[in-house]
Amino acid sequence: MLRFKSLVVITTLWLCPCLGAADPQRPLLKDFDALGPWYEEVASINVTSRDVEQAKNNSIAIVGAGITGLATALLLDSVGVRNWEIIEAGHQIGGRLRTLYVGGTQEWAEMGPMRLPYRIKYKSDNATVEYSDHAMTFQLAYWLNEMNKGRDDLNLGFIPWIQHSPNELLGLGTGRHPDGRIPTRAEVAANSSLGRPAPLDTEEYKSTKQRMNDILLNEATLREIQRDPWGVHGRVMKQGLDDISQQSMVRNIWNASAEVADAIHGSTDYDVFWDEMHHNSNLAQDGSKSALGETEWRCMDGGFSRLSDAILPHVQDRLILNRQVRGIEAIEDDQGKITTGTKLSWVDVDANRTQTKPQPHQAKTYDYTMLTAPFTMTRLMNLPRFSPTLSRAMAERGLRFKDACKVGLLFSERFWEKGENPIFGGYSTPPDAAVGALYYPVYGHNETGRPGLILHYRGGDWSSRFASLSEEQHVGMVLDAIASLHGEEVRELYTGEYVRLCWLDEPFIATAWTRPDVAQHALYIPAYHTTESNIVILGEHTAPTHAWISSSLYSAVRGTVQLLLEIGLVDEAKEINQQWMGRWIKTE
Numbered sequence: 058m059l060r061f062k063s064l065v066v067i068t069t070l071w072l073c074p075c076l077g078a079a080d081p082q083r084p085l086l087k088d089f090d091a092l093g094p095w096y097e098e099v100a101s102i103n104v105t106s107r108d109v110e111q112a113k114n115n116s117i118a119i120v121g122a123g124i125t126g127l128a129t130a131l132l133l134d135s136v137g138v139r140n141w142e143i144i145e146a147g148h149q150i151g152g153r154l155r156t157l158y159v160g161g162t163q164e165w166a167e168m169g170p171m172r173l174p175y176r177i178k179y180k181s182d183n184a185t186v187e188y189s190d191h192a193m194t195f196q197l198a199y200w201l202n203e204m205n206k207g208r209d210d211l212n213l214g215f216i217p218w219i220q221h222s223p224n225e226l227l228g229l230g231t232g233r234h235p236d237g238r239i240p241t242r243a244e245v246a247a248n249s250s251l252g253r254p255a256p257l258d259t260e261e262y263k264s265t266k267q268r269m270n271d272i273l274l275n276e277a278t279l280r281e282i283q284r285d286p287w288g289v290h291g292r293v294m295k296q297g298l299d300d301i302s303q304q305s306m307v308r309n310i311w312n313a314s315a316e317v318a319d320a321i322h323g324s325t326d327y328d329v330f331w332d333e334m335h336h337n338s339n340l341a342q343d344g345s346k347s348a349l350g351e352t353e354w355r356c357m358d359g360g361f362s363r364l365s366d367a368i369l370p371h372v373q374d375r376l377i378l379n380r381q382v383r384g385i386e387a388i389e390d391d392q393g394k395i396t397t398g399t400k401l402s403w404v405d406v407d408a409n410r411t412q413t414k415p416q417p418h419q420a421k422t423y424d425y426t427m428l429t430a431p432f433t434m435t436r437l438m439n440l441p442r443f444s445p446t447l448s449r450a451m452a453e454r455g456l457r458f459k460d461a462c463k464v465g466l467l468f469s470e471r472f473w474e475k476g477e478n479p480i481f482g483g484y485s486t487p488p489d490a491a492v493g494a495l496y497y498p499v500y501g502h503n504e505t506g507r508p509g510l511i512l513h514y515r516g517g518d519w520s521s522r523f524a525s526l527s528e529e530q531h532v533g534m535v536l537d538a539i540a541s542l543h544g545e546e547v548r549e550l551y552t553g554e555y556v557r558l559c560w561l562d563e564p565f566i567a568t569a570w571t572r573p574d575v576a577q578h579a580l581y582i583p584a585y586h587t588t589e590s591n592i593v594i595l596g597e598h599t600a601p602t603h604a605w606i607s608s609s610l611y612s613a614v615r616g617t618v619q620l621l622l623e624i625g626l627v628d629e630a631k632e633i634n635q636q637w638m639g640r641w642i643k644t645e
Contacts, residue, residue: 160508215355225242227245379407386439450580
């Protein structure tokens with residue numbers, strides 16, 4: 058049996074000069090529990106802001122106009138810190154929030170995030186639990202609606218997202234009806250022989266899989282994750298679950314056969330325990346027979362790009378587009394010991410850099426830099442010499458990233474909503490494993506004459522393969538997959554209009570989400586909580602959940618609190634902490 062190591066975290070350095078704190082009146086985020094509920098410790102700080110006006114005048118560069126950078130700007134503004142600029146390499150804001158309308162219609166495709174888990178109802182006691190971390194996204198929307206009152210074009214609303222529909226067609230690896238028909242989700246639920254078989258059918262496999270599920274699908278733990286992912290994340294890290302992969306646990310700790318270890322490893326998309334535990338707290342709870350409950354989902358009416366659109370009026374006077382940061386330099390005092398600022402150098406994205414005498418790099422000095430770009434992009438920058446841990450996190454062999462591709466095909470009518478088994482929302486899986494999932498619209502149901510959009514989504518290694526195809530080849534594969542489910546006649550209903558986006562190819566992004574490797578949570582996250590060379594590292598890749606809109610917002614809150622503490626604005630840091638993290642602070 059594996060004995061997990063314990064980890065003692067010192068969280069009160071700023072209170073005790075005897076422990077080496079240089080200034081007991083200057084609490085810093087790095088001194089708190091980076092892996093767990095640091096927000097509780099920020100709430101308990103008992104010193105106040107100093108030199109407020111001078112501190113608020115610090116100049117701040119926010120590199121990246123994704124949702125992290127945009128939210129950071131709003132948070133700073135909310136406490137009177139307004140001397141900032143957002144610097145974005147691309148031609149638009151929003152980062153991976155990307156909603157595209159197709160063929161001049163009102164049919165919209167989410168090329169980035171699609172939905173938010175809202176709450177879950179458990180089977181065991183009919184209890185309902187809300188997903189507390191995703192409440193941040195709803196909170197931001199409500200806040201923006203207040204800020205944009207009177208602007209109906211910017212009003213943000215949420216509608217139900219249908220994660221599953223009973224008449225979805227499950228064609229991948231499933232059985233068939235006697236007449237060859239592909240079964241629906243409801244039919245598979247009613248007849249297990251139509252479902253996908255387990256990778257192995259041995260007693261060793263079943264017992265080992267159950268042992269794994271005791272960790273990954275523990276109902277009490279999943280409920281805790283839904284209520285407070287940061288607190289559970291800290292506990293899981295300190296238990297040592299981040300020190301070993303699932304495959305290594307099965308093979309080297311539980312001594313299962315190589316065949317069983319490979320079967321279990323090959324049937325999941327995860328190596329790290331925490332990642333799959335977090336996934337199982339939301340996506341896995343689909344209401345099926347094996348699930349503990351059913352998650353209720355929400356999406357943004359009109360698409361998540363509306364979120365960044367609603368922020369634009371409040372940042373556009375300090376937003377600079379088409380400026381690619383190529384280097385960040387630490388400005389030091391005469392002795393080279395104290396960082397006094399940061400110098401950013403950049404190029405104009407639209408400038409011709411191949412001419413004989415290209416335009417030289419331009420530069421500007423700021424007191425602090427908030428670096429929100431994913432490491433896929435910061436690896437192209439010349440950066441200061443960071444600490445060894447942070448340097449490795451940002452390096453080529455450091456934090457891992459994954460890709461995704463989406464294609465949306467527009468049809469002249471919603472044929473899937475008609476017939477004996479109409480499909481409203483959810484997604485089908487064609488027999489072609491490469492194509493993956495085909496999502497149906499969750500809006501505009503049963504509207505006479507309305508066209509419809511089917512959205513193909515594939516992530517991970519599959520998406521890298523799709524990125525190598527031409528648009529025509531990719532779209533053709535998706536159309537073939539749709540026809541394999543719904544019949545060849547649907548080709549006549551395809552309008553020829555489509556949208557396609559592979560994030561690996563997207564300029565200044567080149568990733569879809571983060572997938573940390575073993576030990577990278579426990580090792581790297583504390584490094585992000587340390588400000589080095591007057592640079593704060595933030596972005597969804599730096600958050601414990603690292604793959605949702607709420608991860609971006611959480612990192613914006615964490616980074617803002619971190620900066621405010623650095624410049625001595627303790628009251629302001631506590632205000633942001635209370636407004637955005639306050640619901641997780643334990644009170645008597």
